[in-house]
Amino acid sequence: MKLYIETLGCAMNMRDSEHMIGELKKQGYASTDDAKEADLILINTCSVREKPERKLFSEIGQFARIKKPDAKIGICGCTASHMGEEIIKKAPSVNFVLGARNISKISEIIHKDKAVEIAIDYDDSTYVFDIARSTGIKALLNISIGCDKKCAYCIVPHTRGKEISIPLDLILSEAKKLANSGVKELMLLGQNVNNYGVRFSTPHPRINFAGLLREISQIDGIERIRFTSPHPLHMDDEFLEEFASNPKVCKSIHMPLQSGSTKILKSMRRGYSKEWYLNRALKLKSLIPNVGIGTDIIVGFPGESEEDFKHTIDVLEQVEFDTLYSFIYSPRPHTESYGWGEEGKVSQEIASNRLATLQSRHKEILRHKAKEEIGSFHKVLIENVKTGEQCFSEGRSDNGKLIKIPGEILKIGDILDIQISQNDGGSLIGRFVK
Structure with a gap:
């Protein structure tokens, strides 16, 4: 069949x-x-x-x-x-x-x-799935299901239920199987990965996300660990220091901002302020100067003023995000903000202009950062190779940058030293340092 x-x-x-x-x-x-x-x-x-x-x-x-x-x-x-x-x-x-x-x-x-x-209170956190996946060097691995947050714009808690962490022994067992099958890089998945360990559905030893990272990094064969998405609210010092010091944890992180305005963040029910977010992001940059930071931003959320939007631009300029997923607010059924109706609504024209301004400023930041990369070295995991007349290899650096190496047929799965030789509209071009 x-x-x-x-x-x-x-x-x-x-x-x-x-x-x-x-x-x-x-x-x-x-x-x-x-x-x-x-x-x-x-x-x-x-x-x-x-x-x-x-x-x-x-x-x-x-x-x-x-x-x-x-x-x-x-x-x-x-x-x-x-x-x-x-x-x-x-x-x-x-x-x-x-x-x-x-x-x-x-x-x-x-x-x-x-x-x-469709029961959202059904618990399959201890179910051992049969996995059918093609061989490869990268794999996804769930560490939790559900979400306890109540962000005003988000439907996920309504569709995925309360947050439950998957038991450590199941995670480690699957990670070892993946390592034995040739996987070198794991992407840990959860709605709020760094809230791991807050709730299990069965008796379980106490552990947090930093502890989980330490456990997974002990597995032979796993050379890189990534995760998505951490919640800024749970970025305590232990987590940041483990992220910075653990050599197997890739120095690339997605930190969803959503808005740079404390007023709008409160309205969104995000649980943190602009000051907290900047404190965490700038501490990361002090611990790891070349850290790659990505984010999500919503413009035009109900009640967003021009001053609120300026706060978002301010965070963008201070953190200098490497990746940005940006959207105009769109009301979704079954969310709190959907019931607000026309209250505080930002016009489509204003929201579109703000989105264009945000994206334009981000492109300027990326062009500037790409120029500064010329001559720098990165450890790159080779993920893709194209043969033929215009052959090339490409992969991601430890800090999440996609780097293309033209004229080279390199081995998929190798982690190699690549020197950046040029940037093409913000995309990085490198050469293999033999």
């Missing part, structure tokens, strides 16, 4: 898809890239995307038209969690709906026509 799966959204969804593929392999399914030949079509959905419901029903319609007559369609993930039975009512071609917190039930639900499993 053939399985086709479309994954939308974040790395957590990618990992959930890997879990489902592994579980369905036990049921006799093999993956295919052609939906027309599939016996089972899964859409693993995301609720954070703009107009996710419209996108979903468009996708369902397309698959319903091209699928084999007896092929099943299953809707999984976050949109499945909050829409539930409504999906089947609107799209009768759908055979089942499986919420983001119920992924371990995939092998059962495929045999139950019109079934809906």
Whole structure:
């Protein structure tokens, strides 16, 4: 039997898809890239995307038209969690709906026509998934599920339930298996990874995220550890110092800011101030001068004034983010801010201008930083190689920069010294130092 799966959204969804593929392999399914030949079509959905419901029903319609007559369609993930039975009512071609917190039930639900499993209090934190993944040097690894935060704009707690940490022994067991299969770099996943250890669903020795990093770094074969996303509120000194001092922890970190205004951060229910965020970010930069810091920023959140926006620009200029994911605020059903209606609404024109200003200033910062990189050295994990007339190798530095090495066929999985020779519009070009 053939399985086709479309994954939308974040790395957590990618990992959930890997879990489902592994579980369905036990049921006799093999993956295919052609939906027309599939016996089972899964859409693993995301609720954070703009107009996710419209996108979903468009996708369902397309698959319903091209699928084999007896092929099943299953809707999984976050949109499945909050829409539930409504999906089947609107799209009768759908055979089942499986919420983001119920992924371990995939092998059962495929045999139950019109079934809906979306309980957000279901606990599969101790479930040992069968993993079916292609061989490679990088892998995703869940360390927690759910989210306890109550950010006013975010639907995730409504779709993924309360935060529960995965037991340490399960994490280490899977990490060792991945290392034995040739994985060199692990990406640890959680909605708030650095809140690890606050709650387990079974009796468990006390441990925090810094302790988890120390444990994973002891595994032979694992050479690099990354994680996403930490929450600024939980960036205590122990975490920052472990991040800085542990040689296996990559010196690249995503610190979602959302807004530089303390007033707007309070309205967003983020739990920290501009001053706290800057204190943590600037301490990181003092501990690791070449640290790579990325962020998320929302402009046009209800009540955001021009002064509030200036605070965001101020943080951008002080931290000099290496990556920036920026968006105009868009209200989402099932979130607190959705119920605010027109209260404090920022016009589309003003929000668009602020976004353009933010992105333009960030590009200036990146161009300046790229020039300063000329002549510098980076340890680069080679991830991709292209052969042929215009051959090149590329990979990421320890601090998260994508570096292209033209004219070189290097071995995927090697960590090599690369010297930056030029920048191309902010992209870094390097050469292998033999």
